[in-house]
Structures are given as structure tokens and as C-alpha cells.
Amino acid sequence: MTSIKTSFPWISNPLIINAPMADNAGGLLAATVTLAGGFGLIGTKVDMSITRRELNIAKDTFAAHPSTPHSQSSTLNIGVGFLPFVLKLDDALAVVKEFKPAVVWLFAAKQFDDYAVWAKAVREVSPKSQIWVQAGSVASALQIAEQTKPDALCLQGADAGGHGFEKGSGIISLLPETADAFEAAGFRDVALLASGGIMDGRGVAAAMSLGAAGVVMGTRFLASKEALVHPMVQASILEAKDGGQITTRSKLFDQLSGPNIWPEVYDGRSLVVKSHKEYVEGVSLEEIQKKHKEALKEEDLGWKTGLEGRAAIWAGTGVGLAKEVDSASEIVETVRNEARKRLSLAAKF
Ligand SMILES: Cc1cc2nc3c(=O)[nH]c(=O)nc-3n(C[C@H](O)[C@H](O)[C@H](O)COP(=O)(O)O)c2cc1C
Known part of the structure; x- marks a missing residue:
């Protein structure tokens, strides 16, 4: 958490991140989550004109909040999620160079080695952009940590909505086993995030208790006012x-x-x-x-x-825990407050 919190001082603990859902997580959702003290991500597929449009929406949203650190920042304080198996690296790099997002999120490369190639190229065009990678097994997490040296690795449990590892486990076992493996391998600088089935403060408190530095929520944010969803x-x-x-x-x-x-x-x-x-x-x-x-x-x-x-x-x-459509800022605040309460209650046992 130290590296994330040091780089992004606006974050309020526990760190809540919206998943970069292609077609569904755009600039307004991402900027709103960041403005609420979380961290917002935009999802992309292959059409980078849509990505540019959404990044500009995020930029405009920050510009409309001149008293926040985001309107003056040298990086755009959201992240962009890329799918390397389907997107050309050069197309992604042009966007990264132009917008300097605070985070570049990578998920679904043809081979796990490809993340290292992408990370190196991203670091060259935008040295301040952090690299976050999502993976769904201990072995792949170890390989990615060794080759790519990401700033954060999101462990995606089998409960996750959308794409993920066909063979998987829930974060309740995936996260601690990976944390132990990272400890043994000396990968202490990689922050571990958790995703998959986390919908409210109880899920966040559970993930934090497992050792996560933050959580990534997709399905919950589909039921937000800012999501681009049919x-x-x-x-x-x-x-x-x-x-x-x-x-x-x-x-x-x-x-x-x-x-x-x-x-x-x-x-x-x-x-x-x-x-x-x-x-x-x-x-x-x-x-x-x-x-x-x-x-x-x-x-x-x-x-x-x-x-x-x-x-x-x-x-x-x-999904059964998504009961109403709220604004993304309400979701971040409610979930964060509930998680804090749950964690302090749990500490009394
Ligand atoms: C509608 C939807 C679209 C998604 N699209 C992407 C995507 O484009 N890129 C990506 O890295 N992950 C994507 N994901 C997976 C998320 O990164 C994350 O792992 C997942 O949402 C976490 O599980 P949850 O939905 O139970 O919160 C998507 C998830 C959903 C629900």
C-alpha cells in the first residue's frame, strides 16, 4: 500500500478501485471514483478513438474541480486498462504518451511474458505511469512479478465477473498463497490488490484482512449512475x-x-x-x-x-448484492465507511 498511497496521496483507506470494464467504465466513472478518494480506471478494447474520448471526459471532469489536486497534476489521475492480446502495443503507447495516465492496467496478454514488453515500453513513454497487472493464479503472479516488476498485481478470484482464468480459486485462498509466495521470493515491492465478488464493505474488510492493499470492484460499479451500460x-x-x-x-x-x-x-x-x-x-x-x-x-x-x-x-x-443504482461517489464512500466499521468490529474479537 505504501507505494500506491505515496504516489497517490488523495486515496482514502481502504483503497477502492473500479474495474476497467471495456464498454462500461468510461471517463466519468473513473474520474468520479478518483474524486471520491478511490482510484478510477477506464476500460478499452481496440478502438483508441473511444479511449481518447473517455480520457478527455475524465480530464474535463477534473478541470471542473479546480480545488482538487487532479486539475493540476502532471499525470491524469486515473488508469487505463488495456487488453494486450487484442490491441497493438503502438496504439496503446500513443494514448499513454498523449494522456500520461497515472496507471496503465494490463490484463489478458497472449503469453505472460508479453507484460514485460508492454511495461518496458510504457515506462519509456510515460515514466510516471504505474503498471498494474491482473492475474488469476499464484504461478502467473510469480512469473509476472519477476519479469514485469509491476507496481501492483491484482489477484482476480474465480468469483469475478467478465473474463478471468478458466481454472481459478476465490481470493480467500489465492491472495494469501500468493502473498506467501511473494514473501518467499523477495517480491516485497509489489502491492497486492484483490478482485472478484467484492460488492460491499464486508467484502472489502475481508480482502483487507487477507492482506490486500486495495480492492477492485466491477459488478458493483455496473450498477452506478456513471457506468456506460445498457x-x-x-x-x-x-x-x-x-x-x-x-x-x-x-x-x-x-x-x-x-x-x-x-x-x-x-x-x-x-x-x-x-x-x-x-x-x-x-x-x-x-x-x-x-x-x-x-x-x-x-x-x-x-x-x-x-x-x-x-x-x-x-x-x-x-451480483445478488447489487440492489440499487447509486452514484459512483456514494458507492465509494458507503463501501469505504462500512469496511472501516467492519474492520474495527473484527479487531474487537
Ligand atoms: C462487465 C465487465 C467487464 C469487464 N471488462 C474488463 C476489461 O475490459 N478489462 C479487464 O481488465 N477486466 C475486465 N473485467 C474484469 C474486472 O477487471 C474484475 O476482475 C472483475 O470485475 C472483478 O469481479 P467483480 O465483477 O465480481 O467485482 C470486467 C468485468 C465486468 C463485470
């Missing part, structure tokens, strides 16, 4: 209950639009939408893809409530 997706998130039953991990979700382009180690967690139900019932992939293609032409783009849609709705197992 109303049907947000309504589906709010109505979902019993996350271990209503969500599932599968590679099917990456095959709905055609061949799966994700590296082998990844699959994704989505609500159990109609496409998945039919897949389990034995309907052919070809037929499912055909129906999915048709559904995308509908007004709701294939998303429906009641698990009736055909398109994936990425969400973590904590």
Missing part, C-alpha cells in the same frame, strides 16, 4: 439473485459471435442467459450463434431481463 443490462444486474446459481463461467460466451479469440487460459463469467441454457440442453453451437446474430439486430441488442436474452451479461457471483 438499461437492460443494468436492470438484469439489479434483479439477479443468488450469484453462484445465476452466473456461470464458460467459454461459450466468447463463441456467440464467432470463433473464440481469447487466449486459452481465459473464459468469462456471465448471467446464465438463454444461449447458455440451450447450450447445456444440447442445442448446437451453430444454431446458438445463428439465433445470437438475429438477436443483436433487435432494439435491445440481444439483452433482456429474466435471463431471456441471448447476449452475455458479464457479472460476478456478488
Whole structure:
């Protein structure tokens, strides 16, 4: 935590970070989270004109708060999440050079070695940008720490919404085992963050007790006013209950639009939408893809409530704890206060 807190003094403990959700986490969400004393991240895919648009929105949001440190800072006090397996390094570098984000977040490289190449190049064009990498196993975390030397490593548990390691464990075992392995290997400068299923102050307190320096929350921020999210997706998130039953991990979700382009180690967690139900019932992939293609032409783009849609709705197992849409600043403040209370109660045992 020391390195993160020293570099980003506006952060209030415990550190709450919104996940860089491509298509869903834009500049307004990221800047609002940072302004609330957390750390905001923008998600990106391959179209860097969208990334630039969202970075400019974050810049404008900070400029509208001239009394904060963010309007004067030499770095843009949010991070940008890149997916190296699908994006050209040069395209990402041009954005990093132009905007100097405080953090460059990397997730889903073709091979774990690639992170080191990306980190070196990012450090050359923007030496002040921290490198944060997300991974889902002890072995990959050790490899990335050794080769890439990230400032932070986010351990993503199997409960996480969206893409993650197909084979995984929850953070309750992943985080301490990785922390022990890092201690033994002498990697003491890498801050460990936790993600996957964290929805409220109780989850944050649990992660902090496990030794996390901060938490990354995706699904909870899908139910925020600032998220860029289709109303049907947000309504589906709010109505979902019993996350271990209503969500599932599968590679099917990456095959709905055609061949799966994700590296082998990844699959994704989505609500159990109609496409998945039919897949389990034995309907052919070809037929499912055909129906999915048709559904995308509908007004709701294939998303429906009641698990009736055909398109994936990425969400973590904590989805049943998302009960209302709040502003991102309220989420950060409420979750932080609740976590503090929980931690001080736990200290009395
Ligand atoms: C809708 C959605 C989209 C996501 N997109 C990305 C992404 O573009 N890049 C990334 O690094 N992680 C992405 N993730 C994964 C998050 O980084 C994080 O691991 C996850 O949200 C944590 O679990 P939670 O959703 O239970 O909080 C996404 C997650 C969700 C729910």
C-alpha cells in the first residue's frame, strides 16, 4: 500500500478501485471514483478513438474541480486498462504518451511474458505511469512479478465477473498463497490488490484482512449512475439473485459471435442467459450463434431481463448484492465507511 498511497496521496483507506470494464467504465466513472478518494480506471478494447474520448471526459471532469489536486497534476489521475492480446502495443503507447495516465492496467496478454514488453515500453513513454497487472493464479503472479516488476498485481478470484482464468480459486485462498509466495521470493515491492465478488464493505474488510492493499470492484460499479451500460443490462444486474446459481463461467460466451479469440487460459463469467441454457440442453453451437446474430439486430441488442436474452451479461457471483443504482461517489464512500466499521468490529474479537 505504501507505494500506491505515496504516489497517490488523495486515496482514502481502504483503497477502492473500479474495474476497467471495456464498454462500461468510461471517463466519468473513473474520474468520479478518483474524486471520491478511490482510484478510477477506464476500460478499452481496440478502438483508441473511444479511449481518447473517455480520457478527455475524465480530464474535463477534473478541470471542473479546480480545488482538487487532479486539475493540476502532471499525470491524469486515473488508469487505463488495456487488453494486450487484442490491441497493438503502438496504439496503446500513443494514448499513454498523449494522456500520461497515472496507471496503465494490463490484463489478458497472449503469453505472460508479453507484460514485460508492454511495461518496458510504457515506462519509456510515460515514466510516471504505474503498471498494474491482473492475474488469476499464484504461478502467473510469480512469473509476472519477476519479469514485469509491476507496481501492483491484482489477484482476480474465480468469483469475478467478465473474463478471468478458466481454472481459478476465490481470493480467500489465492491472495494469501500468493502473498506467501511473494514473501518467499523477495517480491516485497509489489502491492497486492484483490478482485472478484467484492460488492460491499464486508467484502472489502475481508480482502483487507487477507492482506490486500486495495480492492477492485466491477459488478458493483455496473450498477452506478456513471457506468456506460445498457438499461437492460443494468436492470438484469439489479434483479439477479443468488450469484453462484445465476452466473456461470464458460467459454461459450466468447463463441456467440464467432470463433473464440481469447487466449486459452481465459473464459468469462456471465448471467446464465438463454444461449447458455440451450447450450447445456444440447442445442448446437451453430444454431446458438445463428439465433445470437438475429438477436443483436433487435432494439435491445440481444439483452433482456429474466435471463431471456441471448447476449452475455458479464457479472460476478456478488451480483445478488447489487440492489440499487447509486452514484459512483456514494458507492465509494458507503463501501469505504462500512469496511472501516467492519474492520474495527473484527479487531474487537
Ligand atoms: C462487465 C465487465 C467487464 C469487464 N471488462 C474488463 C476489461 O475490459 N478489462 C479487464 O481488465 N477486466 C475486465 N473485467 C474484469 C474486472 O477487471 C474484475 O476482475 C472483475 O470485475 C472483478 O469481479 P467483480 O465483477 O465480481 O467485482 C470486467 C468485468 C465486468 C463485470
